[in-house]
Structures are given as C-alpha cells and as structure tokens.
Amino acid sequence: MDFETVIGLEVHVQLKTASKIFCSCSTAFGAGPNAHTCPVCLALPGSLPVLNKKAAEMAAKAVLATNCTLNRESRFDRKNYFYPDLPKAYQISQFAMPIGEHGWLDIEVEGRPEKKRIGITRIHMEEDAGKSSHDPFRPVSLVDLNRAGTPLIEVVSEPDMSSPAEAVAYLRQLHAIVRYLDVCDGNMEEGSFRCDANVSLRPKGETKLGTRTELKNLNSFRYIEKAIHYEIKRQESILRSGGKIIQETRLWDSVKNQSFSMRSKEEAHDYRYFPDPDLVPLVLDEDWIEELKKNLPELPEIRKARFMESLGLKGDDAATLTASRELADYFEACLEKCSNVRRCTSWVAVHLLGLLNARGLSIEKTPVSAKALGELLQLLEKGDINDKIAREVFEDMAKSGRPAEVIIREKGLSQVSDSSELEAAVQKVLEENPAEVEAYKGGKTKLMSFFMGKVMKATRGQANPKVVTELLQRMLG
Amino acid sequence: MHVAGLARLHMDEGDVERMATQLGTILAYVDTLKEVDTEGVAPMSHAVHLVNAMREDTVGEHLGVDIGLSGTEEKEDGHFLVPKIVG
Numbered sequence: 001m002d003f004e005t006v007i008g009l010e011v012h013v014q015l016k017t018a019s020k021i022f023c024s025c026s027t028a029f030g031a032g033p034n035a036h037t038c039p040v041c042l043a044l045p046g047s048l049p050v051l052n053k054k055a056a057e058m059a060a061k062a063v064l065a066t067n068c069t070l071n072r073e074s075r076f077d078r079k080n081y082f083y084p085d086l087p088k089a090y091q092i093s094q095f096a097m098p099i100g101e102h103g104w105l106d107i108e109v110e111g112r113p114e115k116k117r118i119g120i121t122r123i124h125m126e127e128d129a130g131k132s133s134h135d136p137f138r139p140v141s142l143v144d145l146n147r148a149g150t151p152l153i154e155v156v157s158e159p160d161m162s163s164p165a166e167a168v169a170y171l172r173q174l175h176a177i178v179r180y181l182d183v184c185d186g187n188m189e190e191g192s193f194r195c196d197a198n199v200s201l202r203p204k205g206e207t208k209l210g211t212r213t214e215l216k217n218l219n220s221f222r223y224i225e226k227a228i229h230y231e232i233k234r235q236e237s238i239l240r241s242g243g244k245i246i247q248e249t250r251l252w253d254s255v256k257n258q259s260f261s262m263r264s265k266e267e268a269h270d271y272r273y274f275p276d277p278d279l280v281p282l283v284l285d286e287d288w289i290e291e292l293k294k295n296l297p298e299l300p301e302i303r304k305a306r307f308m309e310s311l312g313l314k315g316d317d318a319a320t321l322t323a324s325r326e327l328a329d330y331f332e333a334c335l336e337k338c339s340n341v342r343r344c345t346s347w348v349a350v351h352l353l354g355l356l357n358a359r360g361l362s363i364e365k366t367p368v369s370a371k372a373l374g375e376l377l378q379l380l381e382k383g384d385i386n387d388k389i390a391r392e393v394f395e396d397m398a399k400s401g402r403p404a405e406v407i408i409r410e411k412g413l414s415q416v417s418d419s420s421e422l423e424a425a426v427q428k429v430l431e432e433n434p435a436e437v438e439a440y441k442g443g444k445t446k447l448m449s450f451f452m453g454k455v456m457k458a459t460r461g462q463a464n465p466k467v468v469t470e471l472l473q474r475m476l477g
Numbered sequence: 478m479h480v481a482g483l484a485r486l487h488m489d490e491g492d493v494e495r496m497a498t499q500l501g502t503i504l505a506y507v508d509t510l511k512e513v514d515t516e517g518v519a520p521m522s523h524a525v526h527l528v529n530a531m532r533e534d535t536v537g538e539h540l541g542v543d544i545g546l547s548g549t550e551e552k553e554d555g556h557f558l559v560p561k562i563v564g
C-alpha cells in the first residue's frame with residue numbers, strides 16, 4: 001500500500017514592536033530575568049491589558065499580504081491552560097473572531113512548472129508566554145516572564161502540503177513576506193519565527209485524514225525538512241507493521257536527528273475559550289484599512305516577477321535576489337550605479353553572497369555597500385579594469401572597506417588599454433615562443449588562449465583582454 | 478476533577494461536595510438564561526459599546542525585578558521558583 005503525506009503548519013510570528021502587546025514593557029531580547037515586567041504581564045490582580053496599536057497594524061498587514069480576508073471586527077478570547085510561564089493561567093488569543101481568515105500563498109517547488117496554492121485557514125493575534133527552565137537536579141523550574149506578553153500572530157495553514165519540500169517552500173515564502181512587511185525580524189534561532197508541523201499519513205486515494213502528530217522545536221528550515229521527513233518514515237513503518245499512530249506532540253532533537261514524544265495532545269475543548277471581558281473588540285474602519293494597504297511594500301513574489309519581466313532575470317537569479325527585501329534593495333541600488341543587469345546579477349548573486357556566506361554575515365552587515373560595489377562595477381564596465389582585477393579589488397574592499405577607485409590607484413591596477421604599450425608585451429611573448437607561433441600559423445588556433453595567458457602574466461593581469469586579442473590576431477595573421 | 482488536576486488544585490471530599498452544589502446552582506441559572514428568546518440577536522461579549530481601546534507602541538516603566546518578585550518567597554536569581562513542570 002502506498003501512503004500519502006498530509007502536512008499542515010502553524011507558524012508563530014513575533015511582531016517587531018518596541019513594547020508588549022497588552023502593556024508597555026519592552027520586548028527587547030537579552031535583559032536580565034524578569035527585568036521587563038509590570039503588573040499586567042505579571043498578572044497582578046487589578047491590572048488591565050490595553051492593546052498595542054502597532055501590533056494590531058502589523059497583524060493587519062500580514063493578513064493583507066497573505067490574501068486573507070481582513071475582518072473588520074475581531075475579538076480577544078482567553079485560552080485557558082495551566083503552565084507557570086503563563087501567569088494568568090490563560091493566554092489572551094483570538095478564537096471565534098480572528099483578525100484574518102481564508103487566505104493563501106502560491107508556492108513554487110523545485111522541478112515543478114506549476115505553482116501550488118496552499119490555503120491559510122486563519123491568522124490571529126496572541127501574546128507569548130514566558131520562559132521556564134527546568135533544574136536538572138531539583139524538582140523545581142525557574143520562570144522568567146520577560147517574554148510573556150510579546151506580540152505574536154499565529155498563521156495556521158490548511159493541511160495542503162504533501163512533502164517536506166512543499167512545507168519548506170511555504171515557510172520560506174511566509175518568512176520572506178513578514179520580513180518584507182518589516183513586521184518580524186525573522187530570526188529563527190531566537191524564536192521570532194517558530195513553526196509547528198502537523199503530519200499525518202493516509203492510504204493513497206483515501207480522503208479522510210489519518211491521525212496526526214505535532215512536531216515542535218523546529219528552529220531552522222533545515223531541521224523542519226529533516227524532522228518532517230523523519231516523521232513520515234516513522235509513521236510509515238508503524239502503519240506498515242499494522243500499528244496505530246498516537247496523537248501526540250513530538251520534540252525534534254537536532255543533535256540526535258530524532259523526534260521524541262512530549263505529551264499527549266490536549267484536545268481543543270480543554271482550552272475552554274471564552275471572550276476576554278478586559279479587552280474590547282478591535283474594529284478596523286475603511287480609512288484605516290486604506291492607509292494600511294497604501295503602505296504595503298512590494299511583496300517578494302511581485303518583486304520577483306518584476307525582476308524577471310522588466311529586467312530579464314532568470315527565475316533562479318530572481319528568486320535568489322528577492323529572498324530578502326534587503327538583498328533586493330541592495331541589488332537595485334547597485335543597478336543605479338551600473339546599469340548592466342547581467343553584471344550586477346552575477347556580482348551580487350555570486351561574489352557578494354559568496355563573501356557573506358564565507359563570513360557568516362547577513363546582508364545588513366555587508367562590508368561592501370551597494371554603492372561601493374556599484375562603483376566597482378562601473379569601472380569594470382568602462383574597461384578601466386578587467387574581471388580578474390575587479391575580483392582582487394573586491395576582496396580588498398571587503399577587507400579594508402576602502403572604495404574601489406582608491407585601491408586601483410594605490411595598487412596601480414588600472415587596466416592597460418593603450419595598444420602601443422601592449423604591442424611591446426605581445427611582441428616579446430611571440431618572440432619567446434617561436435614553436436607555438438609556428439603551430440598557430442599551421443592551424444592550431446586554440447593556442448590563442450596560450451598567448452593570451454602569457455601576455456596577461458607579463459602585464460600582471462592588467463592588460464585589456466579585448467585589445468590583446470586584437471593585437472594577437474593582427475600580429476599572428 | 479480533571480480541570481482541578483490541570484490547575485494543580487488540591488480538593489478533598491468535602492470540597493468536591495460543596496463545589497458540586499455550587500456548580501449545580503450556576504448551571505440551573507444558565508438553564509434559566511437559556512429560556513430567553515435570543516432569535517435574531519447577535520452574540521455579544523461586552524456590556525459596553527466600546528471598541529478600539531488602544532495604546533501607542535512606546536516602552537514605559539518596568540516594575541523591576543525586586544518589586545516584581547516581592548510578592549513571593551519562592552524565588553532564585555531573579556526568577557520565580559515553581560514546582561517542576563515537565564513538558
């Protein structure tokens with residue numbers, strides 16, 4: 001029997017506000033334990049939550065950017081559960097009336113020509129819980145409530161994905177969108193973009209869903225792919241041997257490359273949701289929505305299509321260059337200095353990204369600014385330097401932070417295009433290699449690159465290859 | 478009892494009996510409410526007609542860890558100390 005995989009994803013996106021969702025405590029990461037707390041997020045009696053307007057706007061933007069219906073009215077509910085990292089013993093969330101519903105993302109999976117539409121069930125706002133750490137030797141846990149009350153949106157997908165690759169494609173796109181919107185910093189290691197995956201198998205052709213497990217602790221795209229793959233294999237072997245899947249939560253251990261059962265999944269009704277009387281409804285009027293729509297940036301998919309259509313980029317390059325808003329901005333800033341699209345594309349996608357990868361840097365921390373790279377490419381375009389020298393200059397720029405022009409001047413790297421100066425060098429090479437000259441004249445035209453190499457060496461790579469080719473052709477002809 | 482378990486509340490036989498009577502009264506009251514004709518009335522969650530009570534996104538004053546933890550004896554290194562909860 002063949003099985004088919006069904007995957008649904010729940011993504012928690014931490015909104016990039018300065019203060020928490022229902023109180024004015026800071027959301028900054030890394031403060032001392034419980035330093036960022038107040039009566040509201042400590043759940044002291046008599047305190048009242050008040051919604052952060054920016055958080056509501058950020059949530060609304062995410063709703064608009066994922067093709068969801070933006071609900072004109074949404075409300076807050078209490079989700080009851082009992083963990084010490086949730087001091088009120090409930091989490092404020094949105095249950096019956098979330099801010100957004102019925103959206104979708106169209107994803108591309110490598111090797112398939114058609115896009116696949118993945119439904120988004122809902123997007124709701126909620127507050128994050130605190131952090132508890134368990135003492136390994138004593139029966140106690142230590143609770144830090146700095147994170148309690150940090151604004152989140154939860155994006156719940158339909159169970160529309162059928163492979164780990166599709167799940168990752170969906171997540172990458174959602175990740176790019178929230179980064180483009182500037183509503184989330186996207187840092188997966190610090191937990192700003194967290195994903196839980198619901199995975200189940202069913203016999204091919206069956207329409208009823210099989211029993212699912214929920215995978216947690218997936219804090220990188222690579223782990224997500226691995227963990228889902230592992231879960232599919234695990235469930236398949238259980239089903240094949242006639243066993244039954246237990247509905248449970250499983251934690252991914254990225255060191256052991258295995259998942260472990262955490263606890264049996266609490267049923268939805270255990271949360272006993274009810275409207276939070278402390279918070280009034282959020283109503284978005286037309287003017288406000290228009291304002292939000294007007295301020296939406298160009299989204300990654302649209303920017304990618306524009307790069308392909310109006311700049312003529314290949315799909316792969318367009319995808320690479322639009323993976324983050326900062327990189328796409330960098331590329332366009334570079335284009336402003338040097339209008340050769342192909343040249344800018346390969347320098348940004350290959351050399352710049354190569355440099356950043358090698359140093360483990362993000363684009364925001366690039367040692368070579370878009371303007372500086374653009375200037376280098378301009379000099380290359382004008383023929384002042386050749387490709388090889390440009391790479392050398394680029395390396396120097398990355399190390400020293402100096403502009404291209406200064407490096408070229410100081411190191412005397414300007415390309416020699418003066419043919420009378422080059423003629424002497426070419427003449428010398430031909431004189432020193434009479435056998436090759438004979439062979440060339442006898443029809444071995446491939447030796448052209450041999451002569452070119454010799455001339456380049458003699459001129460320390462500074463000769464203009466176009467001029468040298470012309471000279472060689474003339475002097476050998 | 479299930480909810481009490483989740484909430485980690487200790488209840489003895491007497492408590493259970495008293496709670497059962499109180500809950501019975503509450504449920505009877507809810508039954509009375511059910512008799513009201515709500516045909517064509519939209520569900521509401523608030524007794525006041527107020528919407529969009531919001532604040533701007535600015536960081537205010539924190540209570541500080543000393544005052545924040547002053548209400549409990551169970552603390553350690555700036556943390557609240559609680560019985561171990563696994564998973």
Ligand SMILES: [Zn+2]
Nearest residue numbers: 023025038041
């Ligand atoms: Zn607070």
